[in-house]
Amino acid sequence: MMHTLTYTSPRAGTVIDLADPEGIMCGQILELRTRAWEAELGYRSLRATRPAKTVKVTGLVYGIPALEKAEELFDADMCAYLNDAAKPGVITVDGWSQTCLVVGHEPDYVSPVLVRGDFTVALLDGVWHKRDDVQHFWSEALQPGLDLDYPHDYPHDYLPTTRNATVANDAASPMPFELVVYGPVSQPAIIIGGNRYELHMDIPSGSYVTVNSVEGQRSIVMTAENGDITNVFDKGERGSGINGGNYIFQPLPAGEHQVRWNGFGFDLTVIQERSTPPWWN
Known part of the structure; x- marks a missing residue:
């Protein structure tokens, strides 16, 4: 209907x-x-x-x-x-x-x-797309007293800024996403489901970077505090491409996965894809 x-x-x-x-x-x-x-x-x-x-x-x-x-x-x-x-x-x-x-x-x-x-x-x-609810991950400054270590050797200390923080993709298969990273942060990286999503840039205070991974719409743009928009597509890490473990547009795997990052704030929105709209909503 x-x-x-x-x-x-x-x-x-x-x-x-x-x-x-x-x-x-x-x-x-x-x-x-x-x-x-x-x-x-x-x-x-x-x-x-x-x-x-x-x-x-x-x-x-x-x-x-x-x-x-x-x-x-x-x-x-x-x-x-x-x-x-x-x-x-x-x-x-x-x-x-x-x-x-x-x-x-x-x-x-x-x-x-x-x-x-x-x-x-x-x-x-x-395909048809629908945005899920935004999943918020607060900056370390808003969540004091959290552990500051990660059991692997990375350039930064990665931490969950809420305890046992997880990302959820309720679809049956990997899905594209929109990622919004808020400044101030230098060289932000997020680890989800075995993939590292990384930006090689500085994001000033009051600015944010939006990553859209939908095929045919892929983009990476920075919005400054005054509203100016800059194309920063080349700042996204691509590694060896999809399933290589270090790809900025890697689809989010199905299910619930632990997320690690180094203390900045970000929002993540799963964008569901289907061949047709559902018959019943």
Whole structure:
């Protein structure tokens, strides 16, 4: 059962409600829920991806002005994406989102007050994302009296700034994340599930660095105290890549894992991925 369905334009964040009984009402969204990997068979093997695809969503539009306003915005977003390399829009179903563009509308019934037809939506990510609750890990200054040692030889003393601190990923498989590291700190590193997430930089007091590990969206940026944003993508340690033990974008393993770090504050948000939005929320 669907409760909410929206399209958010990158143009000033304009939101179109696609489940509005007095505007655009898309009831059945079966194609949005279609689960399909693109699979290629080898000799006793299989390779699979979840590529971008187009789907059709049937909608009833109550009032021609509502349809014209929506189509004008869909076209503007498409032109900006093609001509100016602007960001695409975002479609959201009950909190699960992915980037998209609305590339067509095929009406099959028109009256003075109602238009029925299929909207063609290009789903660009191949997967749906939803952010879990933020997991907060306070700086040592806010948690006095904690142990300051770690039983391995690292450049810093790593400690849990809350006793028995753990990171939780409730999904069944490793997931991407958003990591926010707060200054002041020099050369911050965090150890989770056998991987070391490290930044080769200084973060001043009042500043913070945000790491987004979602494939296709990966970024590392620093936000200064005055709000200025700096691209620091090259400061993330990549080691030998995924599963090498020292990779800044290593997906968080499923389950609960002890976390170690050297006393600074940070926030961690697991970003769940699914082939389709859940049927029931």
